[in-house]
Amino acid sequence: MILQLNHLQGKAAGASQEVIETLYAMLAEGHIEPNEFARLRIQLDWLQYKKNFREVVLVTPDKEPGREDAPFLQMQVDTRQVVPGCLKPAVMRALIRHQPKAGMGPAEENLPLEEFKPFRSSLAWDFNRLYWHRLKEWEVATGQGYEKALPGGQSDANHPDAVADGVADFWTLIRDLDAKKQLPPEIFLMEIGVGTGQRCGLFLDRFHALDTQRGTNYYPKLRVLLGDYSMQTLDRSRAAVQKHIDLCSFVALDALNPIKTLSFLRHKLLHVHLTNVYDNLPNDELLRREGKLFFIETRAFLPMNEVVRIAEKYGLPAEKTRTLVSRLLEGGPDYLGDYDRGMNYWMEIWEAMRLEERLVPIEDVADSVLPPGLDVAKLEEILEEAPSDLRFHLSSGALESFSNTIPLLGPRGYLQVQDIFVTDFNQYRLGFHGPGKLDGSIVNWVNGVLLREVGERAGYDVHFAPFQYRKGSKTSILYTTSRE
Amino acid sequence: MTLPILPTTVVGSYSMPGWLERLKTEYFARRISRHDLDEIHDTAVKADIKDQEVAGLDIITDGEARRDNMIDYFVERLPGVQIDRSSKKFYYDFYDSVVQGKIPMASLGLVPDFKFLLANTDREAKICITGPHCLTKRIRNQHYPDEASLAIDLGRVFNLELKELVKAGAHYIQIDEPYYSGFPEDLPWAVKALNTMVDGVNARIAVHICYGNRYGKPSWEGSYRYLFPTIKEAKVQALTMEFARRGGEDLDLFKEFNPPFALGVGVIDVKSHDVETPDLVAERIRKALEVLPPEKIFILPDCGLFHLPRDVAFAKLKTMVEGTKLVRAELK
Numbered sequence: 001m002i003l004q005l006n007h008l009q010g011k012a013a014g015a016s017q018e019v020i021e022t023l024y025a026m027l028a029e030g031h032i033e034p035n036e037f038a039r040l041r042i043q044l045d046w047l048q049y050k051k052n053f054r055e056v057v058l059v060t061p062d063k064e065p066g067r068e069d070a071p072f073l074q075m076q077v078d079t080r081q082v083v084p085g086c087l088k089p090a091v092m093r094a095l096i097r098h099q100p101k102a103g104m105g106p107a108e109e110n111l112p113l114e115e116f117k118p119f120r121s122s123l124a125w126d127f128n129r130l131y132w133h134r135l136k137e138w139e140v141a142t143g144q145g146y147e148k149a150l151p152g153g154q155s156d157a158n159h160p161d162a163v164a165d166g167v168a169d170f171w172t173l174i175r176d177l178d179a180k181k182q183l184p185p186e187i188f189l190m191e192i193g194v195g196t197g198q199r200c201g202l203f204l205d206r207f208h209a210l211d212t213q214r215g216t217n218y219y220p221k222l223r224v225l226l227g228d229y230s231m232q233t234l235d236r237s238r239a240a241v242q243k244h245i246d247l248c249s250f251v252a253l254d255a256l257n258p259i260k261t262l263s264f265l266r267h268k269l270l271h272v273h274l275t276n277v278y279d280n281l282p283n284d285e286l287l288r289r290e291g292k293l294f295f296i297e298t299r300a301f302l303p304m305n306e307v308v309r310i311a312e313k314y315g316l317p318a319e320k321t322r323t324l325v326s327r328l329l330e331g332g333p334d335y336l337g338d339y340d341r342g343m344n345y346w347m348e349i350w351e352a353m354r355l356e357e358r359l360v361p362i363e364d365v366a367d368s369v370l371p372p373g374l375d376v377a378k379l380e381e382i383l384e385e386a387p388s389d390l391r392f393h394l395s396s397g398a399l400e401s402f403s404n405t406i407p408l409l410g411p412r413g414y415l416q417v418q419d420i421f422v423t424d425f426n427q428y429r430l431g432f433h434g435p436g437k438l439d440g441s442i443v444n445w446v447n448g449v450l451l452r453e454v455g456e457r458a459g460y461d462v463h464f465a466p467f468q469y470r471k472g473s474k475t476s477i478l479y480t481t482s483r484e
Numbered sequence: 485m486t487l488p489i490l491p492t493t494v495v496g497s498y499s500m501p502g503w504l505e506r507l508k509t510e511y512f513a514r515r516i517s518r519h520d521l522d523e524i525h526d527t528a529v530k531a532d533i534k535d536q537e538v539a540g541l542d543i544i545t546d547g548e549a550r551r552d553n554m555i556d557y558f559v560e561r562l563p564g565v566q567i568d569r570s571s572k573k574f575y576y577d578f579y580d581s582v583v584q585g586k587i588p589m590a591s592l593g594l595v596p597d598f599k600f601l602l603a604n605t606d607r608e609a610k611i612c613i614t615g616p617h618c619l620t621k622r623i624r625n626q627h628y629p630d631e632a633s634l635a636i637d638l639g640r641v642f643n644l645e646l647k648e649l650v651k652a653g654a655h656y657i658q659i660d661e662p663y664y665s666g667f668p669e670d671l672p673w674a675v676k677a678l679n680t681m682v683d684g685v686n687a688r689i690a691v692h693i694c695y696g697n698r699y700g701k702p703s704w705e706g707s708y709r710y711l712f713p714t715i716k717e718a719k720v721q722a723l724t725m726e727f728a729r730r731g732g733e734d735l736d737l738f739k740e741f742n743p744p745f746a747l748g749v750g751v752i753d754v755k756s757h758d759v760e761t762p763d764l765v766a767e768r769i770r771k772a773l774e775v776l777p778p779e780k781i782f783i784l785p786d787c788g789l790f791h792l793p794r795d796v797a798f799a800k801l802k803t804m805v806e807g808t809k810l811v812r813a814e815l816k
Contacts, residue, residue, distance in 0.1 A: 182705055267705075407701070411696070459698060484698070
C-alpha cells in the first residue's frame with residue numbers, strides 16, 4: 001500500500017490515522033484481499049475545495065484494455081468528510097462499486113444522471129449555466145449576493161487600486177499609439193463576464209478623470225463593450241455604467257467564443273478584460289502516471305438515499321428524478337409549477353449531486369477533445385518538464401476562450417485576466433484546486449502553464465502577476481504581450 | 485513564357501503543416517539529422533509546388549517550407565552575422581543574431597534552393613527574399629554607426645546574390661519589407677538600401693509591403709500614405725500590398741501619387757480562415773482596375789499563407805484564380 005499525503009491539509013491530518021486503522025481492520029476481517037491491499041495507492045485530501053462533488057471515498061478504475069488487474073488500486077479519501085468511526089462503510093461502498101464481490105453485500109445504488117463523458121460535457125455545467133442565467137433568483141432565495149460566497153466576501157475585480165493601475169496602463173498605451181499616429185478613430189475595449197458592472201463603471205470613472213486631468217480627450221473615443229452570456233446580468237450591469245452609457249454597448253456572447261459574435265472587430269480591440277470567468281468555464285482533467293497520460297471521464301449521479309429523500313420531501317416520484325432534473329435544467333425552477341418549490345428542489349439536487357470518475361488512456365482519446373491550440377504531441381512536450389504522477393486541469397474552456405478572444409486584439413492590444421491560476425506544474429503537487437462548488441456554480445483553478453504555451457504559439461507571451469492589492473488573495477493577473 | 489493578363493502568384497510562403505513544424509522542432513532538439521530534415525524539406529517543397537500548380541497559379545514559389553521564418557533562413561547564411569543556435573525553443577522563434585564586424589561580400593547560397601524549384605516546375609518561378617530594412621531590424625548591430633549603414637551593407641551582399649539568382653534563371657524576384665509599416669520614419673534610408681540591393685539586377689523586381697503577418701496577426705495598423713512620395717524613388721518594377729483585410733481605400737494613393745510601379749493587389753485575407761468567394765475576389769480586382777490599367781496589375785494574397793491550414797490555403801488560392809478568371813473574361 002502506498003499512502004500519498006502530498007495534498008493533505010493540516011487540520012485533517014488527524015484523520016489519516018483513522019484511514020490506516022480502518023484499512024488494516026478491513027484486511028484483518030477479510031473485506032480486503034491481501035493482493036488488493038498491496039496494490040492500494042491512497043491519496044488523502046486530494047481536492048482543495050470542501051464542497052467538491054466527491055464522496056468521502058472514491059475508487060477510480062484505470063484498467064488498461066486487455067489487462068485483468070491494474071498495477072494499482074487507486075483510492076482517494078477526502079479526510080474533511082470523514083466522520084470518526086464511519087469510514088469503514090464508506091470504504092466498503094467504494095470498493096463494492098468498483099468491483100462487486102461476494103460477502104460484502106449489494107453495491108449501493110446510485111442514480112446516474114448521465115453516461116461517463118468528458119467533464120466539460122457533464123450536466124454539472126448545465127447547473128452552472130442555469131445558476132448564472134438565474135443568478136438574481138438564486139440570490140433572493142439564499143438571501144445573499146453571489147460575491148458573498150467569494151473568499152473575502154467581495155470580488156477582487158473591484159479593488160479601486162487595481163482598477164486605477166489598469167486604467168493607467170491602458171491610458172499609457174493609448175497615448176503611445178497617439179504619439180506614433182497609430183491611434184484608431186474609435187478605441188474599442190471589452191469586458192467579458194461583467195457581473196454587476198461595478199468594475200467597468202469604476203474603470204470608466206477613473207479613465208474619465210485621468211483623461212480630463214491630462215487633457216488628452218481620449219474618453220469620447222472609447223467604445224466599451226460589456227459582454228456576458230446572461231441577459232439578466234447585462235441588464236443589471238447597466239446601472240453601474242449609467243454615467244457612461246453613451247459609450248457602452250451590451251453584448252450577449254459566449255465567453256468560449258467571443259470572435260463568433262464579434263468577428264467584425266477582428267484585430268480591432270485594444271483591451272479585453274475578464275475577472276473570474278476562466279475558473280467558471282467547462283474544464284477537463286488529465287492524469288499522468290508512470291509516463292502514461294489518462295483522460296478523466298466523469299459521470300454525475302445522485303446517491304439513492306438522497307433521491308428518495310428529496311422525492312419524498314417534494315412529493316415527486318423518485319423514479320422520475322432523471323426526467324425532472326433534465327426539465328429543471330431546460331426550463332429552470334418554474335418548470336415544477338410552484339416557483340419556490342422549484343428553487344428549493346434545484347438547490348437540494350445541486351447539493352446532493354456527486355461525480356464519479358474513470359480513467360481513459362489518452363491514446364484512445366481523439367485530438368478533438370483537446371482545446372484549440374493544443375494537441376497530444378504538444379501536451380506531451382510540455383509534460384516532459386512536469387513532475388511525474390500528476391493530476392492536472394486541462395482548462396478546456398479557458399483555453400478555448402483564450403484562443404477565441406486573442407484574434408480580436410489589435411497589433412498593440414492586450415488581454416488581461418484576473419483569476420486563480422496554477423502557473424507551474426509543481427503547484428499540482430501541493431494541491432488539486434477544483435472542481436469545487438461555489439454557491440450554485442462550479443469553480444476550478446486554471447492551468448496557466450497551458451495558457452502560456454497556447455499563447456506562445458499564437459504570438460503572445462503570457463505573464464502572471466500576483467494580485468497585490470488584497471493581502472492573502474489567491475488570484476493572479478494574466479496579461480499578454482505581443483511576441484516577436 | 486507568356487503570362488496572361490492579371491497574372492496570379494503567391495506572396496511567398498505556402499501553408500506550414502503541423503507535422504513539418506514538429507519535425508523542424510525535432511531537428512532543433514537534435515532528434516533528427518540535418519540530412520533527414522533536408523530530405524523532408526525537399527518532399528514538402530515538391531508538395532507545395534504541386535498545390536500551387538493545381539490551384540492554377542501563373543507564377544509560383546517553392547512555398548518556403550525550408551524557412552523557419554522570414555528572418556532566420558537569411559541570417560544563418562549571412563557571412564559575418566553570428567547566431568545563437570540555442571536561442572530557439574520552437575522552430576518559428578527567431579535566432580538571437582548579432583553583427584560585430586563589417587559584413588564581408590560572400591555568397592548566401594540561395595541558388596541551389598531556387599534551382600530545385602526550377603527543376604520541379606514548368607511554371608514561371610519567383611524567389612522571395614527578405615529585404616535589408618527588415619533584417620536590420622532583427623539583427624543586433626554592434627559594429628555599424630547606425631542602422632542605415634548596416635542596411636546598405638546588407639544591400640550590397642544581397643545584390644551579389646540577386647545577380648547569381650538571375651544567372652540561375654530568376655526572372656521574378658520579390659523583396660519582402662513588412663517592417664516599413666512599423667517604422668515609417670526609416671523609409672528614406674530603407675529605400676536607399678533597397679536600391680543598393682537591386683542595382684543592376686536584370687529581373688522583374690517587386691517589393692512586398694504589408695502590415696505584418698507574424699503568427700498570422702498584424703503587427704501594425706495605419707495607412708500606406710506614409711510610403712509616399714519616398715517610395716517612388718525605389719528602383720523596382722512593382723509593389724505588392726495588402727488590400728483584402730484592410731479594404732481598398734489606400735488604392736487611391738496610386739491615383740494621387742501616380743507611382744511608376746505595377747501593383748500586386750492583395751485580394752485574399754491571409755489572417756482569416758474564411759475562404760473568399762470568386763465573386764468577392766473579382767470585386768476586389770475591379771476596385772484596383774479603377775485606379776490602374778490591367779497590364780499594371782497582378783493578383784496575389786495579402787501576404788504569405790504560412791499560418792493557414794493547408795486545405796484553407798489551397799481553397800483560397802483556387803478561389804483567387806477563379807475570381808481572376810471572372811475579371812479576365814470581362815476584360816476580353
